[in-house]
Amino acid sequence: MPTQRSILPPLIFGIVTTAILLSLGFWQLRRLEWKSTMLTEIQAGIDAPPQPIPAEVDPSMKYMPVAVTGRTTGEEILVLSGTKELGGGYNIISGFETDDGRRILLDRGFVTQDYRRTPRPPAALRVVGNLHWPQDKSSSTPAPDLEAGIWFARDVPAMAEMLKTEPVLVVAAEVGGDTQGVMPIPVSIEGVPNSHLSYAVQWFLFAATCAGMTAWLIWRIRRRTY
Known part of the structure; x- marks a missing residue:
């Protein structure tokens, strides 16, 4: 034993x-x-009452709810995207001139492949959304295809340089005015x-x-x- x-x-x-x-x-x-x-x-921060965009903005304000009024500039970036319901398409990132004279980036939302080339001239909009600094880009993300006009990630500094705006991105949750067929995709914690x-x-x-x-x-x- x-x-x-x-x-x-x-x-x-x-x-x-x-x-x-x-x-x-x-x-x-x-x-x-x-x-x-x-x-x-x-989520509580995302759902809080919106306020004007602060004069000084930094990434610590991520998800802050804001309200802005102004006009799109007609210049935009198409970011390859997709939804479960509609399939592949693009997020429309527009240059946006606020009523108080600032130029910022506005993520207006999603369009399907069929609406990629639909004209979207300058339009007056009232937007409720959230400040955002997406972490879409990684070391494997391709560089933007500028010839085709397609980006593969939302890169705030690079998009701001391209559209000559402040490096400030508002992701629209509710849009008043001529949406031009763009469907808002609000900021959400679902992807976290x-x-x-x-x-x-x-x-x-x-x-x-x-x-x-x-x-x-x-x-x-x-x-x-x-």
């Missing part, structure tokens, strides 16, 4: 490993609570990942597997005959 000493190393290893895996699972649950609270706060629950479940499953394998190994050792 095996000695107590021969059982001890795998038992200690199994207990320690299982404890570590369980602690990682509980850590992910704490992260889940933190992320859920953060998303709730972001919150996978901590699935990670927690994975760690707990690993812990259960480790505990089970440890119990099986101890059982085998105890039944081993020489």
Whole structure:
């Protein structure tokens, strides 16, 4: 029969490993609570009453609800995009001159492929939306195809340089005036990942597997005959 000493190393290893895996699972649950609270706060900020665009704007104001009135300039950037309901198309980023004389970027929303070349001359609009600094661009994002007039990500500084505006982007949620067939796509937290629950479940499953394998190994050792 095996000695107590021969059982001890795998038992200690199994207990320690299982404890570590369980602690990682509980850590992910704490992260889940933190992320859920953060998303709730972001949504509350998105839904807050709109205000005029501050004189000084910076990325810490991301999601701030604002209201602006003015005119589109007729200059625009088409960003390759798509929706579940309508399929592929483009986000229309227009130059926008506010009534108080500022030139900003306005993400008016979405058009399908069929409306890519539809003329959109200057139009007076009343817009309620949110300041935004999208993180669409990554190291693998292609450079804009300026010949075709198509961009592959919303890059605020580059778009502002292209349309000669401030590096300020308002994503429209509600538009009054001639929308010219552009459908607003409001800022939303739906695209913000919150996978901590699935990670927690994975760690707990690993812990259960480790505990089970440890119990099986101890059982085998105890039944081993020489």
